[in-house]
Amino acid sequence: MSIRNLDALFEPRSIALIGASNRAGSVGAVLARNLFGSGFDGPVMPVNPRETSIRSVVCYPSLDALPAVPDLAVVATPASGVPALVADLAQRGCRAAVVISSGFDAAGRRALLEAARPHLLRVVGPNCLGVLSPPTALNASFAHLTPRKGDLAFVSQSAAMATTVLDWADVREIGFSHVVSTGDMSDVDIGDLLDYLALDARARAILLYLETVTDARKFMTAARIAARTKPVVVIKTGRGAGLQADLRPEIGGGRGADDVYDAAFRRAGMLRVDTLRELFEAVATLATGLRPSGDRLAVVTNSDAAGTLALDALSAFGGRLAELPEAAWSRLAPGLPGSPARSGLVKLAPDATADAYADTLAAILESGDQDAVLVMNCPQAIADGTEAARATVEAARKARRTPILTCWLGERAARTARRVFAAGNVPTYQTPDETVRAFMQLVTYRRNQDLLMQTPAVVAPFGVDRAAVERLVGGALGEGRTVLTEPESKALLAAYGIATVPTEIAGDPAEAAALAARIGFPVALKILSPDIADKTDVGGVRLQLDDAASVREAGEHMIRTVAGRQPGARIDGFTVQAMVRRAHAVELRLGISTDPVFGPVIRFGQGGTAADILNDRAIGLPPLNAVLARDMIGRTKVWRLLQGYRERPPADAETIAATLVTLSRMAADIEAIAELDINPLLADGEGVVALDARVVLRAEPPAGSARFAILPYPEDLEREAVSRKGRFRLRPIRPEDEPALVRMVELSDPEDVRLRFFAPLRRIGHAFAARLTQIDYSREMALVAEPAEPGAQSAILGVVRLIADPDGERAEFGIMVRSDQKGRGLGRLLMEAILAYAKAQRVGTVHGEVLAENTAMLSMARRIGFRQKVHKDDPGLRVLEFDLSADPSTGRDA
Secondary structure (H helix, E strand, O other): OOOOOOHHHHOOOOEEEEOOOOOOOOHHHHHHHHHHHOOOOOOEEEEOOOOOEEOOEEOEOOHHHOOOOOOEEEEOOOHHHHHHHHHHHHHHOOOEEEEOOOOOOHHHHHHHHHHHHHHOOEEEOOOOOEEEEHHHOEEEEOOOOOOEEEEEEEEEOOHHHHHHHHHHHHHOOOEEEEEEEOOOOOOOOHHHHHHHHHHOOOOOEEEEEEOOOOOHHHHHHHHHHHHHHOOEEEEEOOHHHOOOOOOOOOOOOOOOOHHHHHHHHHHHOOEEEOOHHHHHHHHHHHHOOOOOOOOEEEEEEOOHHHHHHHHHHHHHOOOEEOOOOHHHHHHHHHHOOOOOOOOOEEEOOOOOOHHHHHHHHHHHHHHOOOOEEEEEEOOEOOEOHHHHHHHHHHHHHHOOOOOEEEEEOOOOOOHHHHHHHHHOOOOEEOOHHHHHHHHHHHHHHHHHHHHHHOOOOOOOOOOOOHHHHHHHHHHHHHOOOOEOOHHHHHHHHHHOOOOEOOOEEEOOHHHHHHHHHHHOOOEEEEEEOOOOOOOHHHOOEEEEEOOHHHHHHHHHHHHHHHHHHOOOOOOOEEEEEEOOOOOOOEEEEEEEEEEOOOEEEEEEEEOOOOHHHHOOEEEEOOOOOHHHHHHHHHOOOHHHHHOOEOOEOOOOHHHHHHHHHHHHHHHHHOOOEEEEEEEEEEEEOOEEEEOOEEEEEOOOOOOHHHHOOOOOOOHHHOEEEEEOOEEEEEEEOOHHHHHHHHHHHHOOOHHHHHHHHOOOOOOOOHHHHHHHHOOOOOOEEEEEEEEOOOOOOOOOOEEEEEEEOOOOOEEEEEEEEOHHHOOOOHHHHHHHHHHHHHHHOOOOEEEEEEEOOOHHHHHHHHHHOOEEEEOOOOOOEEEEEEEOOOOHHHOOOO
């Protein structure tokens, strides 16, 4: 991952246009028109051996003839010669190239990348529209227009969609800070651009048009960082091309399942929309800064029809109508026509005055029982909609905690009102459904952002029977099997503490009948075959068998049925288990699947024989914690059943969430798992129990955590360490550590806190603490020190942090030791541990800034081997650097 030299794409000092042309309608001519006509104030140097001038500018016959080395090269020549051109440019010192040329196969793209890589020249494309940067008057594209200057960054994997968006936005006077068409992404990809744009203050929001993600880990790391700094709104095509209900990896053509993309966007804190109109609506809505705390919407309108349209849209988009309290209705009723229905919909008279709007909003806002208010107005000849708009703006100004959204219907009559709303920074929309959709976009965005910030509860670690896991998985693979039997699958679950129903194996119907008699009736009988994925589909399941004769008969019938429905399937026998009697239990389906783009995913939803038809499921990307698991559960329809209804008590939601977290851990622990399916998992107030399970393994599992889109907790970094005056336990930080980290700061001397954070802090708030504990282990690492003594109270005694730049070449450190732990050698222990980690990650230089008055830190750093110098802009700061690249063991050149 790298943003190196990307500044040359958006802020070049000079440009070479290779393939410039005077031939009307050619790509080279359009590129020349755009580069010369956009107002770029640096030199643009055309290159074409068959032209003497381009648009009255001298045209050079070759790169050798150029008077200067260009910062940026725009290439529009036949594909076969482009790698050699790029190699020549890179050797001369050119820092970036936009390759417009098409016709590259996989070998051609590799050649292009290999030509650029040795000199760190960055390549956008090939087969792309180009790059535009209106703030620097750069139009290095063959787009049909130069967009206005603005503060939206737009990145598109489709050249056609990029030009469509530019055209659409131009009519609406929407401007851009950056526009990039990525093309075939031989080098610069979506992850690189997200990293760059997250740091560029000119981009207020980032808009993405995606077709597929090529590097899931890189994308997720960059997306999560970008979404913490500014809104990221995405359109992803292919909603209809997702995996089917069984989530088998071979379905989907390698592009990944759409619901997995949904889960990835949600996990990154991004907002997904469906249309271009929604894309820009969402940016405009998010720009207001409104943040509703929930999905309860109160509606004020002077039209029954408009109110009905709004309620229909609220239902369709998954929101809720607020319920106003009796006190609010007592205040509202005298001014309302007829007998109002006491809900969250307030129907004013058609000719309602500005005062009526003001009084109504005051009553609603003071009640505080809604998350936002939608105010609508239909034009009337006898009422002034503009004055009502001014009253609404005034109410919005006073409503500090409750967002107000407006919808003045019509066109001519609503124009002035909409200008009033624009001047008052009150969001306004043209139709009820647009307004409600905007509200739900705010709700969704808030939820996604909250998931980035919620602190999961501390959960006691649970034991895993490692020996049983190795015996089951290793034994099957050693025998050349990739499918565990049902009993083996259940034993694997039991090794991780997931309750299962005891299951016996019988070789034939007679043995099954004898086992059933020993177990006790009624029993369930299932076919045992490594070739049958869904036993129900082939008649391989019989339930509620009440005597031995029924079991024998069912077994014999099952053999005949399976032979007819799936000829050739091997039958190893039967499984027999007692019927579980849990009258109020809900059937669930949980599992692990492998997505071709994002790797392991966790799924949850309604179970039973109709699970595939109902398709009620939620997808989550591991690693999961309790907060993320509960969010998954809440996104399904079966969640309504789990909460209890009528005589049914609620199910144990915490145990269900813990089971999902356990599956997430299994996905991380057992590299060989390709698919795990539990169906059904019975859930009620007593807990959960798995009635059936199936595990599919990989014959050649991928190594380590490379298969994960989000790096799991690096358990291998846990260790005990000894300093000159103490013994400690070092481990990576976890999201659950937030309370302990806050407590560490509270127990430290205020002066020590000031020296660490460069400012006096009485305590650190939730948002800051969450940012420090909820880290992406692929880009950042924080090691905490705890007491190592058995039975010692869990506490954080010190923490050291390392944040790598996107290139991985340099990383910045930060360190703090609790004041009462100073003098025990803990600071040096932590610094040496993080330097060892940086070395293992092939980081070249570790650096940091320390206050000059922090003499203890400076002294320790000097002893470790850090170089020190005065900060060039602040004499009160010292810059520390430790060079790891000189050590041959790091794999870098000295």
